[in-house]
Amino acid sequence: MPGRSSLALLAFLAAALLGACGxxxxxxxxxxxxxxxxxxxxxxxxxxxxxxxxxxxxxxxPFILVVHNDDTVSHNVSIYRDGTTTDPxxxxxxxxxxxTTRWYPVPALAAGTYTFKCDLHPNMTGTLRAS
Amino acid sequence: xxxxxxGSPTAILVRLAIVTLTIATGWIHLTLGxxxxxxxxxxxxxxxxxxxxxxxxxxxxxxxxxxxxxGYALAAIVGWYLMGPRYDLAYIAKAIEVALIALLLLEIRxxxxxxxxHVRRTVTTLLRA
Numbered sequence: 511m512p513g514r515s516s517l518a519l520l521a522f523l524a525a526a527l528l529g530a531c532g533x534x535x536x537x538x539x540x541x542x543x544x545x546x547x548x549x550x551x552x553x554x555x556x557x558x559x560x561x562x563x564x565x566x567x568x569x570x571x572p573f574i575l576v577v578h579n580d581d582t583v584s585h586n587v588s589i590y591r592d593g594t595t596t597d598p599x600x601x602x603x604x605x606x607x608x609x610t611t612r613w614y615p616v617p618a619l620a621a622g623t624y625t626f627k628c629d630l631h632p633n634m635t636g637t638l639r640a641s
Numbered sequence: 642x643x644x645x646x647x648g649s650p651t652a653i654l655v656r657l658a659i660v661t662l663t664i665a666t667g668w669i670h671l672t673l674g675x676x677x678x679x680x681x682x683x684x685x686x687x688x689x690x691x692x693x694x695x696x697x698x699x700x701x702x703x704x705x706x707x708x709x710x711x712g713y714a715l716a717a718i719v720g721w722y723l724m725g726p727r728y729d730l731a732y733i734a735k736a737i738e739v740a741l742i743a744l745l746l747l748e749i750r751x752x753x754x755x756x757x758x759h760v761r762r763t764v765t766t767l768l769r770a
Contacts, residue, residue: 520746523718523739536728558674583674586726604728629726631675 536586538577538603538612546574546613551638554578555585555607555628563636569621570640575614581607583630587614589638590625604630645751652751655744656692662741663689663710666717669734684713704753705763711745714738 550573554561558581567573579585586604591597602614619640628634645652667685670678691699691706699706718738725731753759 520739520743523715523742536726581674583672584730586728604726604730630673630678632677633675 536588536601536603538586538605538614539574540612542576542611542613543574543615546576550574550576552576552578553587553626553636554580555634556580558583558631558634560587560628560634560636565626565636565638567616567619567638567640570618572618573616575602575616576611577602577614578609578611579605579607580609583607585628585630585634587626588629589616589619590627592623593625595625595627595632595635599624601629645747647752655747659741659744659748660689660692662737662744663692666714666734666737666741669730669737670717681717688713704749704756704759707745707749707753708756711742711749714742714745 551565551567552561553565553575555577565575575587577585577587584604584606586602588595588598588602589600591599599619600614600616603612605612619638621640624638624640626636626638645655663685667682667689670682670685673682688706688710692703692710694700718735721731721735749756
């Protein structure tokens with residue numbers, strides 16, 4: 511019966527949507543922390559591109575990733591274990607543009623090469639080296 | 642699930658809601674920037690126009706437009722579920738798309754019946770032409 515199958519589809523969609531609405535674990539400070547290192551890694555988003563495609567950080571120590579959004583659209587930065595971008599080690603909160611900044615508290619990373627990207631715009635990607 | 646009567650105030654309201662929801666999710670996608678979102682948003686806007694276009698061809702194939710829009714919204718939801726970011730605007734867009742699918746299914750049930758019958762009829766007409 512079309513009625514039953516339609517209802518079943520809707521129930522499935524609603525359940526899937528609710529299931530996807532888990533706790534938002536993305537992080538991002540709206541104000542610079544008092545202890546901010548002036549040499550903190552920094553990215554600027556503009557014209558759907560990042561200002562840098564390579565970042566270097568110290569391994570084994572948490573750091574603040576400063577992200578300026580000078581674009582007209584929202585962006586974020588997440589860090590993934592590798593180029594497949596399926597295993598995140600840090601997820602940054604999505605935030606609107608027009609000259610706003612977020613300070614991402616990234617936990618300590620083991621030495622290695624990671625991939626960072628904007629989760630909204632897959633072409634905005636780069637390499638982060640922890641050493 | 643109740644059915645709609647063509648031309649009834651409820652049917653007009655449902656069509657208005659479909660167009661509004663389609664434009665709303667299209668607009669959200671257009672504001673996200675990037676080629677994929679822009680194309681997705683433009684697709685929704687084209688579908689919104691096609692849902693109310695008073696042309697004989699559009700009216701004849703409105704059943705196909707409805708099914709296409711259900712598939713389009715389903716693809717957007719699945720795509721987001723698999724790789725989209727989880728944040729407030731995304732949840733709003735997906736809730737809009739679920740509501741849109743619900744209203745489209747109501748129209749399909751009320752006006753179109755079994756889509757396979759339409760496909761058969763269209764193919765037969767094309768073959769005869």
